[in-house]
Amino acid sequence: MRLSPHLRKVRRLPEYEIECRELTKQFGSFTAVDHVSFGVKKGEIFGFLGPNGCGKSTTIRMVCGLITATSGSAFVGGTDVALDPESVRNRVGYMSQKFSLYDDLTVQENLQFFAGIYGIRGKAQKKRLDEVIGLIDLKEVRQSLVAGLSTGFRQRLALGASILHSPEILILDEPTSGVDPLSRRRLWDLIYDITNNGACVLVTTHAMDEAEHCHRLTMMQSGKVVCMGTPDELRASQITGQVFNVECDPLFPAVTVALTMPGVPDASVTGSRLHVRSAVGGPSMEEIRKKLTDQGIHVESIELGEATLDDVFVAVAGAVA
C-alpha cells in the first residue's frame, strides 16, 4: 500500500522513550559499561539494579548526554543523544546520585534558580513553583534554608527541581538513598503520579522492596546486563530450586548452619524467620529441619516460601562475581 504524501510526513513514534543499543564506556583500559542494551516505554517505571560500581550511573550519564559513549548509541524520545545532547538534556528530568542543591538558598530560591536554567520565568515560574512545591509537599519549609533540611526533604526538593520543566522522561539515580520509609513511600507515590501522567521513569535503587514497584527491571554486573524482565519474570528465570522459610531459635546461628549445607547457595534472616535457598538437587525441607535440629537449633516450623528480589540479586551478583 502506498502512503499519501501527508501520511509519509508523519514521524513514526519511537517504540521506546529511552533506548540503549550496545552502549559502552571505557575509562582508559577499564570497561565500565559493556555493550548495554535496553528500552523503556512510555508510562513505564524501569528499575536499574546492580552492585556498587557495576556501571549504573555511568550508563545514566551517557543517556543524559553528560558524558560521551565510547561506542554504541543511546536514544531519548527517538533522538540520538550523541547527535543532539542539548535537546535531550531539555527533555529529560535528571536527578543525579549526588544532586547539588544550594545550602545557602531557601527551598523556593533553589527552585527559582533551577527554573531559570530551564528558561521558566515570570508568572509561569511562580505558577510552576507553586505546583511543584505542592507536589513534593514542601509548603511548610518553602522559606527555609536548604542547609537545615533533613535528607528526605532534600531528596524531595531535588526531585522537584528535576521535574520543574515537566519532562516526559525522568531519570532518577538512587532518589531514595538515605531516606526513611515514610518519605520513601511519598517519593514513590510521586513517581507513580508522574508515570500515570504518561512519563517514563528510569530509576536506580539498592532497595529490593522498591524494585518491586518497577514494571520491569534489569540487573547489571561488571558493566554488563545480566538479566531483564518483570519482577515475577526475574524470580522465575533466575531462581531455580526452592526457597524455605523457617521459624527457629536461635535465629542467627541457624543462618551459619544452613550455609554449611551443600546445595544451599544463600541463607539469611528475613523478618523473624530464616530464609533458605536450596538449589536444584539441594537439601529438602526435612533435610534442612534435621540439620538444624542436629545442631541444637529448635525448629518451630518450616514451609515452602517464595523467592524474593533479594534472592534474585544475590543469585545474580554471586553467580557472576
Ligand SMILES: Nc1ncnc2c1ncn2[C@@H]1O[C@H](COP(=O)(O)OP(=O)(O)OP(=O)(O)O)[C@@H](O)[C@H]1O
Ligand atoms: N570518570 C571516571 N573515571 C574512571 N573511572 C570511573 C569514572 N566514573 C566511573 N568510573 C568507574 O566506573 C565504574 C562504574 O561506576 P558507576 O558510578 O557507574 O557505578 P554504579 O553502578 O553507579 O555504582 P553505585 O551503586 O555505587 O552508585 C566504577 O568502577 C567507577 O569507579
Ligand SMILES: [Mg+2]
Ligand atoms: Mg551510581
